[in-house]
Amino acid sequence: MKLRVIRAARMSDAMAQLRAELGEDAVLLSTRRIAGGVEVTAAQDQDDEPLMIAPGAVPSHRAIPPDLARHNVPPALAHRLAEGRLAAALESVLGFARLPLGPAPLLLAGPPGAGKTLTTAKLATRLVLAGTPPLLVSADGRKAGAAEQLAAFARVLDLPLAIANGPAALGKALARRSTGQPVLVDLPGCDPFDPASARFLAAMLEVAKGACVLVLPAGLDPDEAAETAGAFRLLGCRHLLPTRLDSARRLGSVLAAAAVGLPLTEAGTGPDASGGLEPLTPEGLAHRLATPVRQERT
The missing domain is CATH 3.40.50.300 (P-loop containing nucleotide triphosphate hydrolases)
Incomplete structure (x- = not known):
C-alpha cells in the first residue's frame, strides 16, 4: 500500500481529484491546512509515486446568472448550473436522495x-x-x-x-x-x-x-x-x-x-x-x- 499526497487550494478540488485518481475505496489517513490550501494524505493499493495536484482553472468568460451570484454560488459551480432551467441543472449537477432512515444505524x-x-x-x-x-x-x-x-x-x-x-x-x-x-x-x-x-x-x-x-x-x-x-x-x-x-x-x-x-x-x-x-x-x-x-x- 502506497501513500498519495494531494495538495490543492481548496478541499473540493482535492476531493474531486482524489475520486478521479484513486476511486471511492481510497483510505484517508489525514487532512490538514497548509500555506495556500489543504493537504490530504490517502492510501491506495497501486504502486504509484505521490501525486501533487494543482487546483483547476475557473472559467471567467461567461456571466454568472443573477440568482446564483446573489447567493454567492462559487463561479465554477454557477457556470455548470447556468445551463438550461435551474431545477433541471440542479438535478443534473447535484445529487438528491431520501434520508436513509432504515434498519442500519x-x-x-x-x-x-x-x-x-x-x-x-x-x-x-x-x-x-x-x-x-x-x-x-x-x-x-x-x-x-x-x-x-x-x-x-x-x-x-x-x-x-x-x-x-x-x-x-x-x-x-x-x-x-x-x-x-x-x-x-x-x-x-x-x-x-x-x-x-x-x-x-x-x-x-x-x-x-x-x-x-x-x-x-x-x-x-x-x-x-x-x-x-x-x-x-x-x-x-x-x-x-x-x-x-x-x-x-x-x-x-x-x-x-x-x-x-x-x-x-x-x-x-x-x-x-x-x-x-x-x-x-x-x-x-x-x-x-x-x-x-x-x-x-x-
Whole structure:
C-alpha cells in the first residue's frame, strides 16, 4: 500500500481529484491546512509515486446568472448550473436522495453547533409518529449539556437513550437494540481537519456500520463549506442535511457542499422538534434560489 499526497487550494478540488485518481475505496489517513490550501494524505493499493495536484482553472468568460451570484454560488459551480432551467441543472449537477432512515444505524456528524442534536430529535419524533420508535445514542459527552439535551427529548418521546463516548461503548449500545429497531446516533462536533477528531469519527463509523449524514448549517462561506464537506465525505459521510435553511440569507454554501459528492436529503427549517424538516428537491431548491434575498430591517 502506497501513500498519495494531494495538495490543492481548496478541499473540493482535492476531493474531486482524489475520486478521479484513486476511486471511492481510497483510505484517508489525514487532512490538514497548509500555506495556500489543504493537504490530504490517502492510501491506495497501486504502486504509484505521490501525486501533487494543482487546483483547476475557473472559467471567467461567461456571466454568472443573477440568482446564483446573489447567493454567492462559487463561479465554477454557477457556470455548470447556468445551463438550461435551474431545477433541471440542479438535478443534473447535484445529487438528491431520501434520508436513509432504515434498519442500519443513522449517524449524524458535523462541526460543533451545526444542529445535530435538534435534528436527531426531529428524526426521532418522526419515527415515533410512524410507529417505529428508535434507540437514541448520544456520543457527545465532551460538550457540556449535549447528552442532557438529547435526554430531555428522549423523556418526552418515551425513548431509550444510551450514552456512548467511544467506539467500544457504541458497539455495546448497538448490540442491545431490538431486532430491526432504528438507531439514531448524535455524534460529537468534529473538526475534520484535526487528526484526532477525524480518527475518532472514522472509528465510530467503523463500529456502527451504518449511514453517516453530514449536518451542516446554511449561510457559511461557500469555499469553507465545500472544504468541510469534502473532508467529511472522505471520512465516511455519504449524505448532506443542511440546517437553518429558513434563516440563511444566501445558500451558496449549501450548493458548494453538495457539489463535492454529498446528495442533498432534507433541510432543517426551524426549532420545532415535531417538524422543521423539509425534503429537498430540485424544484424546491430552485424556488428558494430564485426568491430575492431578504433585506435587513432598519
